[in-house]
Amino acid sequence: MAAVMKDLATVNAELQEQKERIDTVDFKMVTFSLSGKDYGVDIMNIKEIAKADKFTYVPNAASFVRGVYNLRGDIIPIIDLRAFFHMPIDKHADGQENMLILRIEERVCGTIVDKIDKVVGINSETIQPPHPIFGDINIKFMTGVVEKLGALYVILDVVRMFTQHEDEKQKPLASIQDASGQTFYVPPVSTEKPVEQKPAAVSDSALGFIKESLSALKQFHVSVLNEAWLKKEFVEWSSTRSESDIQLKGVADADAYLSGFYSPNTGEFWSDAYAQAIKAALPDLTSNNIQVWDIGCGKGHETFSFACILKTRYPDGHIKIWANDSDVMAISQAPNMVFDEDDVPEFYRNFMVKGRNGYSFNQTIKDSIVFEYHNVLNDNPMPNLDIILVRDMLSFFPVQDQDKLVDSFYEKLKKHGLVILGTNEILSGEKWRPVGKDTVSAFMRNE
Secondary structure, three states: OHHHHHHHHHHHHHHHHHHHHHHOOOEEEEEEEEOOEEEEEEHHHEEEEEEEOOOEOOOOOOOOEEEEEEEOOEEEEEEEHHHHOOOOOOOOOOOOEEEEEEEEOOEEEEEEEOEEEEEEEEOHHHOEOOOOOOOOOOHHHEEEEEEEOOEEEEEEOHHHHHOOOHHHOOOOOEEEEOOOOOEEEEOOOOOOOOOOOOOHHHHHHHHHHHHHHHHHHHOOOOOOOOHHHHHHHHHHHHHOOOHHHOOOOOHHHHHHHHOOOOOOOOOOOOOHHHHHHHHHHOOOOOOOEEEEEEEOOOOOHHHHHHHHHHHHHOOOOEEEEEEEEOOHHHHHHHHHOOEOHHHOOHHHHHHEEEOOOOEEEOHHHHHOEEEEEOOOOOOOOOOOEEEEEEOOOHHHOOHHHHHHHHHHHHHHEEEEEEEEEOOOOOOOOOOEEEOOOOOOEEEEEOO
16 A cells, blocks of 8 residues: 555656646747647747738748738748648638748748737747658747647748858858749848838737736736836836847746736835835824735735824824735735744834834734735725725736726725825726825726
């Protein structure tokens, strides 16, 4: 029996290791379809996506060469992948063709596909070797195949498909082999400086990939809530990197991109300066019974900070903070936290008492807080609220859940109630009036 249990434990460990490996994203591809089948190309070879309906005819070119195209001053060849792989061609009703603009080493070319789908992140270890069973495509043009979310993707090796041979690099025309191995020549990319630079279209496409990457790698979902910050950050991000380094290649890049998103003092006591800024944003209240909802309180640093600020702003108020988090370990530790005095900013020290093991908050502050385990996407039976504190949380919910939660905030708040968001999040529309300044993003409920 012991041996069997050991074997089961080993199997479970191997399954867990396999799951963790599969869940790790270290390869991203842009997916598309050709004749009803799914394909992918390494995102690092994608310059941008585009639509076009007019190409300049090239005499004596191969049948799969649709012509050349002026891409903001660069003359690039356009290859119809359906013809390249001898597949049926369905023209779009509006004449617009879907194009992937590829960057292969120092060259750029366009490829026409049926439909461009999305960015898919996978673990490279899940890629299986190419197999001749995919008869539409010569196996030498395949990197491998991979299954993701029920779809089977053939990953194309576009570098091998469109790279010149060494003995052809000095020729005036670029060489391309079709699926049968026959060599054809098409005009190379212009090496002259473009007459006009219009980076906006490239930026739009690159920004789209950034959005997809943040969603896949960090569950950060772009919406009207945070889009202004995302675009501003993208300008700074892309200004310090080459075009090939703009895209997020993994979790480390995503963390670096988001490092400027978070509010001051995330996961720690709010600084004296930030505490004063929050205090200045708080409204005058007509009732002494002050009801507050703190969403995502973690271990309680934020909640204790806010409780002291509220007590300072409303010294005669009866304050009740409903502090929620879905982290069971954090929420269970929060009520009994003990600190070294030097670790607590000056603003909060008047609300603390010394015990045998260090400093903790006084009973008045502790009694004002109810720490509870709760998932905010479930029913939220809160009383009529004066203030909702939800710093940096909404952006990590899908957009439909963001909208749902914002609507519920409006319903739960009293007249002229306040929502305090993360520094780089905003509420728009007639229902909300901005009242915060600088690092405090606060919005009052309009009637």
